[in-house]
Amino acid sequence: MKRFVGNFQPLFAAGILLVVLLLPLLGLTPNVIRILFITFVWITASLAWNLLGGVAGQVSFGFAVFYGLGAYAAALMINAGVNPALSFVGSAAVAALASFLIGIPTFRLRGPYFAIATIGVSEAVRVVMNNISAVGGAGGLRVTERGIFRQTEHYYAGLAIAVLAVCVSLLVERSKFGLALRAIRQDEDAAADVGINPFRCKLWIHAIAAALTGVAGGVFADYAAYIHPQGVFAFSTSVTILLMPVIGGIGTIWGAVLGAAVVTIVEEQLVAVFPQVHLLLYGLLLMLIVLLEPDGLVGLLRRILRRMHVDPSSRGPDKALWGRGRLEGREL
Amino acid sequence: MTAVDFLNLLIAAVLLAGIYAVMSVGMTVIYGVMKIVNLAHAGFMMLGAYFAYELFERFHVDPLIGATLALPAFFLFGMAVHWLLIRRLPKSDQPTLSSLLLMFAFWLVLQNVGYLFWGNMDRSIFTPRTLKVLTLGPISISLLRLIVFFAAVLCVCALQLALSRSWYGRAMRALIQNPYAAQITGVDDERIARITFGLGTAFAGFAGALLAMLYSFSPDFGRPFLIRAFVIIVLGGLESVSGVAFGALVLALVETFSILYVPAGYQPAISFGLLVVVLLVFPRGIGGLLERKWRPA
Amino acid sequence: MAALKDVSFSVPERHIFGIIGPNGAGKSTLFAVISGAIRASQGRVRFRGSDVTRLRSDALVHFGIARTHQIVRPFRAMTVLENVLVAVHYGRQSAKADAKAQAISALERVQLAPKARMLASALSLGEQKRLEVARALATNPDLLLLDEVCGGLSGAETRAMLALFEQIRASGTTILYVEHDMKAVMSVCDRIAVLDFGRKLAEGTPAEIQNDPAVIDAYLGSGMLGTNSIA
Numbered sequence: 083m084k085r086f087v088g089n090f091q092p093l094f095a096a097g098i099l100l101v102v103l104l105l106p107l108l109g110l111t112p113n114v115i116r117i118l119f120i121t122f123v124w125i126t127a128s129l130a131w132n133l134l135g136g137v138a139g140q141v142s143f144g145f146a147v148f149y150g151l152g153a154y155a156a157a158l159m160i161n162a163g164v165n166p167a168l169s170f171v172g173s174a175a176v177a178a179l180a181s182f183l184i185g186i187p188t189f190r191l192r193g194p195y196f197a198i199a200t201i202g203v204s205e206a207v208r209v210v211m212n213n214i215s216a217v218g219g220a221g222g223l224r225v226t227e228r229g230i231f232r233q234t235e236h237y238y239a240g241l242a243i244a245v246l247a248v249c250v251s252l253l254v255e256r257s258k259f260g261l262a263l264r265a266i267r268q269d270e271d272a273a274a275d276v277g278i279n280p281f282r283c284k285l286w287i288h289a290i291a292a293a294l295t296g297v298a299g300g301v302f303a304d305y306a307a308y309i310h311p312q313g314v315f316a317f318s319t320s321v322t323i324l325l326m327p328v329i330g331g332i333g334t335i336w337g338a339v340l341g342a343a344v345v346t347i348v349e350e351q352l353v354a355v356f357p358q359v360h361l362l363l364y365g366l367l368l369m370l371i372v373l374l375e376p377d378g379l380v381g382l383l384r385r386i387l388r389r390m391h392v393d394p395s396s397r398g399p400d401k402a403l404w405g406r407g408r409l410e411g412r413e414l
Numbered sequence: 415m416t417a418v419d420f421l422n423l424l425i426a427a428v429l430l431a432g433i434y435a436v437m438s439v440g441m442t443v444i445y446g447v448m449k450i451v452n453l454a455h456a457g458f459m460m461l462g463a464y465f466a467y468e469l470f471e472r473f474h475v476d477p478l479i480g481a482t483l484a485l486p487a488f489f490l491f492g493m494a495v496h497w498l499l500i501r502r503l504p505k506s507d508q509p510t511l512s513s514l515l516l517m518f519a520f521w522l523v524l525q526n527v528g529y530l531f532w533g534n535m536d537r538s539i540f541t542p543r544t545l546k547v548l549t550l551g552p553i554s555i556s557l558l559r560l561i562v563f564f565a566a567v568l569c570v571c572a573l574q575l576a577l578s579r580s581w582y583g584r585a586m587r588a589l590i591q592n593p594y595a596a597q598i599t600g601v602d603d604e605r606i607a608r609i610t611f612g613l614g615t616a617f618a619g620f621a622g623a624l625l626a627m628l629y630s631f632s633p634d635f636g637r638p639f640l641i642r643a644f645v646i647i648v649l650g651g652l653e654s655v656s657g658v659a660f661g662a663l664v665l666a667l668v669e670t671f672s673i674l675y676v677p678a679g680y681q682p683a684i685s686f687g688l689l690v691v692v693l694l695v696f697p698r699g700i701g702g703l704l705e706r707k708w709r710p711a
Numbered sequence: 712m713a714a715l716k717d718v719s720f721s722v723p724e725r726h727i728f729g730i731i732g733p734n735g736a737g738k739s740t741l742f743a744v745i746s747g748a749i750r751a752s753q754g755r756v757r758f759r760g761s762d763v764t765r766l767r768s769d770a771l772v773h774f775g776i777a778r779t780h781q782i783v784r785p786f787r788a789m790t791v792l793e794n795v796l797v798a799v800h801y802g803r804q805s806a807k808a809d810a811k812a813q814a815i816s817a818l819e820r821v822q823l824a825p826k827a828r829m830l831a832s833a834l835s836l837g838e839q840k841r842l843e844v845a846r847a848l849a850t851n852p853d854l855l856l857l858d859e860v861c862g863g864l865s866g867a868e869t870r871a872m873l874a875l876f877e878q879i880r881a882s883g884t885t886i887l888y889v890e891h892d893m894k895a896v897m898s899v900c901d902r903i904a905v906l907d908f909g910r911k912l913a914e915g916t917p918a919e920i921q922n923d924p925a926v927i928d929a930y931l932g933s934g935m936l937g938t939n940s941i942a
Contacts, residue, residue: 139511141511141514141515143518187689187690187693187694188693190693191648191693193508193509193511193514194451194509194513194514195451195644195648197451197514198451198453198640198641198644199644199689201637201640201641202641202644202645202685202686202689203686205637205638205641205682205683205686206682206683206686206687209679209680209682209683210680210683212679213677213679213680317637321522328515358526358529358530359526359530360526361522361523361525361526361529362522362523362526362527362530364519364522365519365520365521365522365523365525365526366519366523367519368515368516368518368519368522369499369516369519369520369523371515372503372512372515372516372519373499373502373503373516376512
């Protein structure tokens, strides 16, 4: 007898949300709260990347640009006395604007060429930011502390943007825009043949993804109180943002969330114990995923559930959650 | 700017173009035949640099010889990598996300291997040749760069010759132009692919070894060169050696002469700036790869 | 050597206009030029008085020109319904109500409605070709460009497809039909243009074409005229 997991997903998600909302009240150590906060920030960035890379199929190796710009925008605004929440809006705006400037030339490129171009953008921006002394240059930027450090405030800010990212992702997936993006991912030319303007759609989803990533950067900057180009604009930051949804399950919301959680925990624990091999681990993991289970952890879970005779398919339009994103041969 | 200065810069640019060309040709060859964008190219270049370094430090082998030895060594290495990993990728006549991510993952692995063996300190190869300068009247040329240039040009010409004369070259061109027809006429695409990947890796290793003579390096060494290789490919087209030479020359000229106008700190971003300008001015792209995924010959 | 030279013709509205020719005649090139995939060095494509030569596919759709593909290109990871739905959303809106209803009705025209919830990749080739037609129709076109739609179809499937074309014409849409299958073209088209070596050999009704000496010459011995078809 098959049981449909799909029906339980909204309940499951609500349950997790409730637990997470109440966690700080349970007296957890500050370190755990810190890790959860980082997880929320990464979940936001992961879901954002997934919108462009998973749903629309445009793989970007340059999301650190938006993260960094968001961080710097928020830092500068907070230093100038602007309300933090408003600063985060500023982060989103700056990142979105940058995404247009970047997208207009680079979206003329297809697939892997676009991906490599984004590596170049990332590097170029990092170099430029290193040289602008007005924002601290290579030395970085201090963010003014706003009174005493209240960890739970940051925790809930992180949670809020993570929830926002999930909502945006759900909205996109269920809209006709989402349908168009999926069409673009599968066959850009055929998508144009039915009246979709791929260039314009790519620019818009890029902006949405960039804005979310920028907000994540901003929230992080507020927490970290010090940011520098080698950190927020680093290529490794772009890599982390890309790895999360791919490991978790590209194209799916659960995948992006799961991947972010896994990567954060691995990063936090691994950096302590085995700092030497974390690139190796990511590399091997990514290779295994590409060759054996392109749907990432979510794909693995689906296989396990099928073995247990539980049907993982969802009723209704919940494809976003389990999703059908695939790293197929034809889909770049 | 005097004529002498101009000439000096011009010569420097041409010498640089040589090394850029040999650096990009490996990526071009792999892409043309297998439609794989080889991000691990950066990793192979890095290993090539360390290969020459180790031979030099341990066995006092002249880095030029080291570079030459890199060719067969990395050719075999490339074929091994292909046999182990690459051939398991789903085949396609277009670049795929899987191949992109696989090569990227392999690059991460190579980088980490680099960090494990050599740490993250910058290394360099320093020979008596490194500082020698040739003077022809008012013009001064770094001897090392001149040697590297000739090595690079020799290699690229040898490749061009091999491609136009050998059975492998013919098979390769057939596969580039029309993979389906080529297979029907009996071209063993897997064998050709393996040889091609070996060739591309060999050139990456060779280029890395040459670059090691000119610059200091660390395991992260490949990335700026990867970006340059990409810019060159976009400029010159992805499917011909002469296209690569053209692209290499343009990039080298822009980079060299930009020293006059752009502050040193911004230098690394030049290659990307050039890419953006090219994309804006030639929206359909010079290489023809921009608007269309796959260009029939 | 030019792929096409001095090829000129007009497609009257509400007609099914066929383009045929031996392999290499330039049919695919002509189709690519009309649908905007290739740029011609000379010449214009005009639609109801407007010059649409340089327009890309999505712009053409908004003019009312939709196309199918010779090698089918469905959105494989999407359902049959979703394939058509996206065309309804992004095609030319006809100001009717529900997008889903429009999509279903397009599917009904090609008899694919029962398979609406299947993944496009699970369809047979014939079904995928019908899906392409449905998808093109869902954009609400005034002109439908068909690219060798009958290739690989069985006799029964071909007959069904041709009947569909007549229905489409009856509903007011013009069809430009590039095809290799001579028999199909002769049976359904109102007018035909014949290409050979990149030039227009003849143009006229099926009867005129069949009796045209130049056409017979080009196809001599290939058995393509009359009741035998090569495809």
